[in-house]
Amino acid sequence: xxxxxxxxxxxxxxxxxxxxxxxxxxxxxxxxxxxxxxxxxxxxxxxxxxxxxxxxxxxxxxxxxxxxxxxxxxxxxxxxxxxxxxxxxxxxxxxxxxxxxxxxxxxxxxxxxxxxxxxxxxxxxxxxxxxxxxxxxxxxxxxxxxxxxxxxxxxxxxxxxxxxxxxxxxxxxxxxxxxxxxxxxxxxxxxxxxxxxxxxxxxxxxxxxxxxxxxxxxxxxxxxxxxxxxxxxxxxxxxxxxxxxxxxxxxxxxxxxxxxxxxxxxxxxxxxxxxxxxxxxxxxxxxxxxxxxxxxxxxxxxxxxxxxxxxxxxxxxxxxx
Amino acid sequence: xxxxxxxxxxxxxxxxxxxxxxxxxxxxxxxxxxxxxxxxxxxxxxxxxxxxxxxxxxxxxxxxxxxxxxxxxxxxxxxxxxxxxxxxxxxxxxxxxxxxxxxxxxxxxxxxxxxxxxxxxxxxxxxxxxxxxxxxxxxxxxxxxxxxxxxxxxxxxxxxxxxxxxxxxxxxxxxxxxxxxxxxxxxxxxxxxxxxxxxxxxxxxxxxxxxxxxxxxxxxxxxxxxxxxxxxxxxxxxxx
Numbered sequence: 001x002x003x004x005x006x007x008x009x010x011x012x013x014x015x016x017x018x019x020x021x022x023x024x025x026x027x028x029x030x031x032x033x034x035x036x037x038x039x040x041x042x043x044x045x046x047x048x049x050x051x052x053x054x055x056x057x058x059x060x061x062x063x064x065x066x067x068x069x070x071x072x073x074x075x076x077x078x079x080x081x082x083x084x085x086x087x088x089x090x091x092x093x094x095x096x097x098x099x100x101x102x103x104x105x106x107x108x109x110x111x112x113x114x115x116x117x118x119x120x121x122x123x124x125x126x127x128x129x130x131x132x133x134x135x136x137x138x139x140x141x142x143x144x145x146x147x148x149x150x151x152x153x154x155x156x157x158x159x160x161x162x163x164x165x166x167x168x169x170x171x172x173x174x175x176x177x178x179x180x181x182x183x184x185x186x187x188x189x190x191x192x193x194x195x196x197x198x199x200x201x202x203x204x205x206x207x208x209x210x211x212x213x214x215x216x217x218x219x220x221x222x223x224x225x226x227x228x229x230x231x232x233x234x235x236x237x238x239x240x241x242x243x244x245x246x247x248x249x250x251x252x253x254x255x256x257x258x259x260x261x262x263x264x265x266x267x268x269x270x271x272x273x274x275x276x277x278x279x280x281x282x283x284x285x286x287x288x289x290x291x292x293x294x295x296x297x298x299x300x301x302x303x304x305x306x307x308x309x310x311x312x313x314x315x316x317x318x319x320x321x
Numbered sequence: 322x323x324x325x326x327x328x329x330x331x332x333x334x335x336x337x338x339x340x341x342x343x344x345x346x347x348x349x350x351x352x353x354x355x356x357x358x359x360x361x362x363x364x365x366x367x368x369x370x371x372x373x374x375x376x377x378x379x380x381x382x383x384x385x386x387x388x389x390x391x392x393x394x395x396x397x398x399x400x401x402x403x404x405x406x407x408x409x410x411x412x413x414x415x416x417x418x419x420x421x422x423x424x425x426x427x428x429x430x431x432x433x434x435x436x437x438x439x440x441x442x443x444x445x446x447x448x449x450x451x452x453x454x455x456x457x458x459x460x461x462x463x464x465x466x467x468x469x470x471x472x473x474x475x476x477x478x479x480x481x482x483x484x485x486x487x488x489x490x491x492x493x494x495x496x497x498x499x500x501x502x503x504x505x506x507x508x509x510x511x512x513x514x515x516x517x518x519x520x521x522x523x524x525x526x527x528x529x530x531x532x533x534x535x536x537x538x539x540x541x542x543x544x545x546x547x548x549x550x551x552x553x554x555x556x557x558x559x560x561x
Contacts, residue, residue: 081349088328090349097350144325270327277336 004062007233008173011181012058019054022047045281053279053288061176065167066111068176072164073107075289079156082276082284083266087148094136095149098129103157110164113315118165122158126150155293162296168310171233178229179252179299183291186222186256193217207264215257222256223249238306248302255294263290331458341430342420344440344454352435353412359436360411364404370519371397371509375405377526380499385413385463387497387529390487390549392480392557393469394507397517399437401503402467405524410465415440417455417468444472452489460494470546478507480557483550488532488542497529500549502556525556 004012026043029035035043060071080099084090102125109118133146163179166172194214202210227245234240239248263286267275276284300309314320331345340346348356367373381387389402399416406414418424420441423433433439443451458464470483491498502525510517530552535541 085330085333085349086327088326088330090330091328091347093350093353100350270329272329272333274334277334 003064005171005173007171007229008062008177011174011177011229012062015054015058015177015181019051042281049279049281057180058177061167061173061180065172068167068173069107069110069164072110072160072167073103075285076103076107076156076160078278078285079160079289080152082286083152083156084148086270086272086275089145089148089152092136092145092149094132095129095145098125098132099149099153099157101125102128102153103161106157106161107164108318110161110168112318113168113310113313114319115165115315118161122154125153125157129153159293159297162300163292166296166300166309168313170310170313172310174233175299175303178226178233179295180292182222182226182229182249182252183256183295185225186218186253187260187291189221190214190218190257193221203261203264206261206268210257210261218257219250219253222253225249226252234303234307239303244306248299251298251302252295255298256291259291259293259295262293263287338427338430341427341434342424342441344451345458346434346440348412348435348438352438355435356412356438360404363400367397367401367404367522370517371505371522373401373404373522373524375524375526377528378405378407380526380528381406381410382497382499382529385410385465386459387499388459388466388468388487388491389499389501389526390468390470390483390553391501391503392475392553393471393473394475394478394503395510395512395517396474397506397510397522398469398474398503399439399467401506401522401524402501403437405501405526406465413463414438414465414467417442417466419444419473421445440466442468449489452486456490456494459490459496466490470549474512475507476512478511480550480554483546483553485539485542485546487549488535488545489537491532492535492537492541492545493533495531495533497531498545498549499529500527500552500556501525502527502553502559504557525559527552527556 026035026040026047030040057071060067077100080103081090084096084099090096102121105125106118106121109115109121129149130146133142133149163176166176169175190210191214194209194211194217196213197217198211198213200212201208202212202215223246226249227242230245230248231240239245263275267273274283275286278285279288282288303309330347330349332340332343332347335343391398391402399418403411403414403416416437416439418433418437418439418441420443422429423437423439424430424441430441433441440455455466459466468487470487471481472484472486473481475481487498504523504525505520506522508518509520509522530548532541532545535545
């Protein structure tokens with residue numbers, strides 16, 4: 001279907017259907033008198049943001065390998081921008097320039113389908129950051145600015161970069177869409193089951209609204225959904241066994257929630273409510289995409305260990321000899 | 322061990338269009354690149370088209386913060402004063418520009434922020450609050466303001482009266498103010514002209530004045546405006 005992976009097509013169609021039907025659900029809830037005016041306007045703001053965000057995320061994925069890789073690179077850069085402006089790291093322009101260079105090279109490594117370089121960039125960029133940090137010849141604050149640079153590069157460059165490299169797999173589109181869908185729904189499930197069953201707080205100092213009930217509810221629902229999707233995408237492979245499917249689902253749900261907690265912790269430490277304002281109703285990009293950060297590497301390496309990623313596809317597309 | 326200090330960007334939490342107009346706006350890597358490219362182009366333009374001559378560069382303080390003030394006859398003024406700064410200082414320079422001209426529409430505001438690194442001064446509704454913000458920034462972080470105390474471009478090329486608003490920014494603060502006089506800009510690009518003529522420009526930079534012991538109230542502001550007006554006037558007589 002226009003070079004689109006069949007499962008990816010159906011997931012995208014499902015997402016589109018849900019987005020189209022959501023207003024009806026809102027209207028029904030409104031008719032039943034279940035929405036306060038404040039909640040109603042909040043829901044609509046969030047919904048309108050999703051209407052813009054979803055095509056921006058799904059579009060590049062469906063458009064093909066290169067658009068997907070570039071899309072992830074842009075997301076990495078935008079996340080770094082937010083983080084560096086929130087922490088003040090952006091004032092150290094040489095450090096920032098190295099992080100940006102690292103992200104650009106990671107994007108190139110993914111686009112080139114060159115795994116060796118993709119892996120090498122972690123240690124190379126970290127070394128470069130540590131050395132470039134010396135140039136200012138100001139030991140005061142050296143650890144802080146270099147460490148913030150390394151932290152940001154590993155989180156927003158390397159961790160998020162795994163999504164870009166994933167696009168090199170034949171079924172990459174389907175995996176990526178399944179992961180995106182489940183990570184976002186994981187948040188929704190945690191919110192809803194938390195409202196229904198949540199009593200004990202999960203981490204009151206880090207994120208006062210999260211409950212253990214919500215975390216468990218999300219783990220159950222997300223695992224069921226993601227396991228079924230992987231069962232379809234990787235049907236007939238070694239991964240298509242209950243044990244693997246459940247592990248993958250649990251891993252996705254847990255790492256997704258960790259990303260959320262990590263970003264909450266960062267915000268608390270900085271004393272900021274949101275890390276940005278680009279997405280009305282959500283805050284910054286990082287407030288919305290925090291849960292993606294650790295899911296990417298976890299899924300990539302689990303699937304990669306058993307099936308490999310992009311093994312049957314041409315490698316070193318640009319640099320090949 | 323001391324706690325780490327995090328200092329978010331001054332314009333953190335503002336919507337993009339608010340951030341462009343914010344007096345606390347701080348440029349990142351993108352801004353640094355666009356502004357750097359713009360400076361290169363402007364410097365080349367001033368050198369070749371206007372054969373810009375600068376005297377008194379040695380009067381510029383070695384480090385920020387400080388303020389440059391000058392006579393105002395043309396849109397070339399702010400460009401020339403910023404271009405006269407050594408490369409190392411230029412990233413700290415903020416021309417203070419009329420909000421109603423340089424920040425009215427989003428496209429123009431984007432240009433003023435990304436290329437000129439200008440900060441808006443809203444002439445009709447400029448309250449003490451904006452002055453206070455400019456003052457705080459000047460004192461608390463390395464900043465160079467380029468501003469024109471006449472408040473508008475002189476239509477006949479003569480030096481007008483300096484407004485006391487500038488005093489609110491520097492009175493009692495340990496921040497040097499550098500008087501400058503730009504000769505030739507009125508002939509090259511008067512207020513009613515769109516495109517500049519290739520007339521030569523001559524910028525003279527004077528010795529900095531300090532107003533550390535001037536009280537931060539109306540009388541003090543008047544005195545600062547008067548002394549700077551005299552200093553710029555003296556540079557003019559010297560140039561002519």
